Every structure is written in C-alpha cells, then in structure tokens.
Amino acid sequence: MIKIYHNNRCSKSRSGLEILKKSGKDFQIVNYLENIPTKAELKSIINLLGIKPIDLVRKNEAIWKANYKNKELNDEIIINAMLENPKLIERPIVINDNKAVIGRPPENILNII
Template identity: 60%
Template sequence: MIKIYHNPRCSKSREGLSILEESGKEFEIIDYMKTHVSENELNELIKKLNINPIDLVRKNEEIWKQNFKDKKLTDKKIVKAMADNPKLIERPIVMNENKAVIGRPPVLIKDIL
C-alpha cells in the first residue's frame, strides 16, 4: 500500500498528493500534523529513504533554529525531536512497500509508483 505523509498546509505536499491522485493507484494519506508519527515509524522511513535522520529535518523551521540548531544531537535525539515536533519533518514523504522518497520536487514521487 502506498502511503503519503502529508501536510495539507504545504504546497509541495499538496502537489505530491495530486500526483498520487492522478496515478489512479490506491494510497493512504497520513496527516502527520494530526496523527502522531512515532520514533519507530520515523526510523522505518529513514531506513527506506536511505538517509541520515538529519536529512529529514526542515532546518529552516523556527523550532529547529531556536531549540536544536547549534546542539550536538545523536540520531536518536534528532528522531525524537521530529516525533515531538512534527513540523520539523520534511514533506511530503511517499512510501511504496520497501521504497520511499521525499517529494522535493514532487515529481520524484513518480519514481516509486
């Protein structure tokens, strides 16, 4: 099952959702701003994305700048920061079985459909 980790307030996330809708494939929308994404889920996504946790962080968010930017953080603490502050999670993320992609730009989503 295809899943999109979606923030409806984000234009790139809305573009990613449109790509999925146009594909005609079945998918699940996870509004991670309303539905808590656990540290375990984030770790699974990070593994499927084949990136380091810091690469999933929106570093221009005020929460990051004020609370985390200049600190030495372990991967575990970075994941916890994202779980506690979902606004820090890069978006959209689309997962299809064992593959995942950050839709920046949204056209990258087509690569895993």
C-alpha cells in the same frame, strides 16, 4: 498500498498528493501533524529513505533554529525532536512497499509509483 505523509498547508505536499491522485493508484493519506508516527515508524521511514535522521529535518523551521541549530545532536535526539515537533519532518514522504522518497521536488514521487 502507497502511503503519503502529508501536510495540506504545504504546497509541495499538495502537489505530491495531486501526482498520486492522477496516478489512479490506491493510496493512504497520513496527516502526520495529527497522526504523529511512532518512534519505530519514523525510524523505519528514515531507513527506507536511506538517509540520516538529520536529512529529514526541516532546518528552516523556527523550532529547529531556536532549540537545535548548531548543537551537538545524535540521531536519537534528532528523531525525538521530530516526534515532539512533527512540523520538523520534511514533507511529503511517499512510501510504496519497500521504497520511499521525499517529494521535493514532487516529481520524485513518480520514481516509486
């Protein structure tokens, strides 16, 4: 089943959700700010996306700028930062079986559904 890691306060995430609704396919919505992924889940998502943890970080968030920007950070520290502050996780993320995309732009989602 398709899964979308969603934040309803984000316009790109809402657009991504609309794409999934229009597709007619079954999908599950994960409000990741309330249902924070486990460390294993986040690592799995990063692996499916084929990116480094830093590439999943929203670097313009105040939390990032205040606490992490311009610091020497390894992948584990970055993953822990996202788990402690899920607002830092880029959105939306859509997973379909063993494929995943970040919905920025939302049309990226069309590549895996």
